[in-house]
Amino acid sequence: MKQLIQINDPSSAIDIEIQGSVVNLHGSVTEQASKERILQTIAALPGVTQVVDNIQLRAMEPLSLAPLQQDARQFWAKTLQYLPSLALGLAIFLLLFWLSRPIARLLIQPLTWVTQSELIRLVMQRSFSMLIILLGLYIFLRLAGLTQFAVAIISSTGVIGLILGFAFKDIAENFISSLLLSVQRPFKLGDVIAVEGQLGIVKKVTARATTLVDYDGNHIQIPNATIYKNVIKNLTANPRIRGNFMIGIGYDTNIRKAQDIAMEIMMAHHGVLADPEPQVLITNLGSSTINLQVYFWVNAETHSVPKVASILMRLLVRAYEANKISMPDDARERIFPQGIQLVSSRHQQDQTQLSGQPITEQANLPNEQKIPDLSDEVHDDASVDISSDTDDIRRQAAQSRDPENGANII
Known part of the structure; x- marks a missing residue:
């Protein structure tokens, strides 16, 4: 029965006493509407014949600040x-x-x-x-x-x-990689390294990336995680670097003589190291040439491998020419669909005499390769610059603008 009565004032208190079909109500409410709703609800119940109203109306108590004051006093006391x-x-x-x-x-x-x-x-x-x-x-x-x-x-x-x-998984991965690089130290500042197809001098290593300066002067930033997880080629750890090039000689050539000439040229050059010793090996037999692979060692800190290789190739070609060692071109096949007209030398001489033009040997061989006169050429090998470019790139890296803030970690 109490669930049927809805009272808006939570402070109201109603007692219900049932005696047969008579219901006695005792208590107090603060609203007249609540009292009438209670009486109507009880009177409408089945079996109720009389409702005794003893509900009193009382005034609503004003809002008191006493609880708040009490809480404030307790808070201050605890403070x-x-x-x-x-x-x-x-x-x-x-x-x-x-x-x-x-x-x-x-x-x-x-x-x-x-x-x-x-x-x-x-x-x-x-x-x-x-x-x-x-x-x-x-x-x-x-x-x-x-x-x-x-x-x-x-x-x-x-x-x-x-x-x-x-x-921040990627940032954390680069940071952890920088920690491992700083502990293991696979390279140091100024080293020439190759990572992920990038070759350059180490300019700076921060907590995020490593900055390289390549031989074109470009700054390349590689994340430390990429460096740590990939193959690192350190070209400065061992300053001795081997260079090589290939040269082809004819099949009618004395191979041993050609190898000895190449060895003499490399042993006499001041840019080529005697230890390890240079080598001249036959790599393969081509269609028209015997291909020789020339290996030599250079101190990369003082000499440039491409420059030394360029000088050795030039000297070797001149030496082979002087010693009548042929270096033929690849064999080619030329087809004349319309055929060619053959003219006898007697007929050509008669035609030339009639025309009044002189006969020269070079005119008879228009496609023959003319050998230049090398008697006046002076091979001053000592005056050629074969110094390494690494120091120049290091100086450029030191003078260039720093592309990334942060202190070096190695």
Whole structure:
């Protein structure tokens, strides 16, 4: 029966007493409409013949600020109670915040015996500083009576780190790769390396990328994750680099003589190292030439491999020409669909005498290759520049604008 009665005033109290078909109502309400609705609802129930109305109307109590004042007094009392703890916690937090960096630097001192990486020391120092600051915050919240909140903050730190790790996966991967590169140090600043088809001098290595300067003067930034996961060719770790080129000689040539001439030229050149010794090997037999592969070693720090190879090829060609060693071109087949007209030498001489034009040997052989006169050519090998271009690129890299901010980590 009580569920059938809807009272807007929650402070109203109604007691219902049933005696047979007579219902006695006792209590009080603050609204007349509520009282009438109660009487109508009870009278409409089946089996009720009489409703005794003992419900009194009472005035609604004005809004009291006493509970709020009581809560404020309790809050102030607790604040005064916890004020010394709050002051102590705040002082500890500020002290640890101020001392976080010096303490972190002191804690990472043993790392100098293990690694010389500036990046490792910087990361460890910042990690220790962050832990010290979190410790100060935890102590402050505990002394303030917010133990559960302090535990929640410490727990959420790991969750936030996990979320950020997934959100910035590529950045984290490059950062971790930079840590590994700084520890393993597969190269150093100024080295010539080849990575992912890019060849250049290492100008700078930051926490995100490595900057190379190629031999065209271009700055190339490669993410550290790409460098760490791929093959790194360090051309400076061993300054000795082997160069090679191929030259073809005719089948009617003395092969041993051709090899000896090439060896003599390389052994006499100051840019070619005697140890390891140069080699001249037969690589394959072509359609019209025997192909010789010439191998030589050069100190890349002082000499350029392409420049030395250029001089050796020039000297070798001149030496073969002087020693009558043929270097024929590839065999070709020429087809004349209409045929060619054959003219005898006697007929051509008669025609020439009639025309009054002189007869020359070169006119009889129009397609024959003319050998130039090399008697006046001076081979001054010592005056040719064969210096390495690496130092020039290093100077250009040092003078160029830095394309990325950040300190070097190696």
